[in-house]
Amino acid sequence: MSLESYLVPKEGLPRDVGDLLIVMGGPMSVNDPDPWIVDETIFIRSALQANKPVIGVCLGSQFMAKALGATVRSGKALEIGMTPVRLTDTGNADPVFGACPDTFDVFEWHGEIFDLPNDCVPLVGSDIAPLQAFRYGNWAYGLLFHLEMESSGIDSLCRECASDVTKAGLTAQQVKTTALPQLPQLHHLADRLIGHLLTCTR
Numbered sequence: 001m002s003l004e005s006y007l008v009p010k011e012g013l014p015r016d017v018g019d020l021l022i023v024m025g026g027p028m029s030v031n032d033p034d035p036w037i038v039d040e041t042i043f044i045r046s047a048l049q050a051n052k053p054v055i056g057v058c059l060g061s062q063f064m065a066k067a068l069g070a071t072v073r074s075g076k077a078l079e080i081g082m083t084p085v086r087l088t089d090t091g092n093a094d095p096v097f098g099a100c101p102d103t104f105d106v107f108e109w110h111g112e113i114f115d116l117p118n119d120c121v122p123l124v125g126s127d128i129a130p131l132q133a134f135r136y137g138n139w140a141y142g143l144l145f146h147l148e149m150e151s152s153g154i155d156s157l158c159r160e161c162a163s164d165v166t167k168a169g170l171t172a173q174q175v176k177t178t179a180l181p182q183l184p185q186l187h188h189l190a191d192r193l194i195g196h197l198l199t200c201t202r
Helices: 035-049 059-067 151-160 162-167 172-201
Strands: 021-023 054-057 072-087 103-114 120-125 133-136 140-143
Touching: 021 035, 021 059, 035 054, 035 059, 054 059, 054 172, 059 072, 059 103, 059 133, 059 140, 072 162, 072 172, 103 172, 151 162, 151 172, 162 172
Parallel strands: 021 054, 054 140
Antiparallel strands: 072 103, 072 120, 120 133, 133 140
């Protein structure tokens, strides 16, 4: 299997969605008026309507929610760093998240949240964002949080988005100290998710 990556604002969209589409994060909002945001939303909608396996991470999940007709809006506070989340009843029955404890911690970096799109299943929520993850069909997952985070990525976020850390009432050291010991658990869940979706492509 080969992997291709595109920085859409600069490079444009790929010709097709391939076998598996992963939409990552960024500092912008899906409500920004940039033409590429409209194009990417349409592109993601086409992948979802074709029942392709899709993962949306942070901004990517907001793109998915918007593509499926849900409202994306500002949350009541920033969620930065490790945050406790809870499984929903349907999350407990999910083939990926059902293996998680009822409450577990994930790495967050967002200020916007979304409503549950039509025909989607709620999987995970928190106090600030009642919907943290959802599934569309069997093969498309929107995650407001990050499972892929590495220590270098946390360093970059704390440096480049230092104002977010301050607004959240945290320090960069607090973000790093709480996150680093828990990265292996996040990576294990990421492996479960990718493994589940790859069964659709075989």
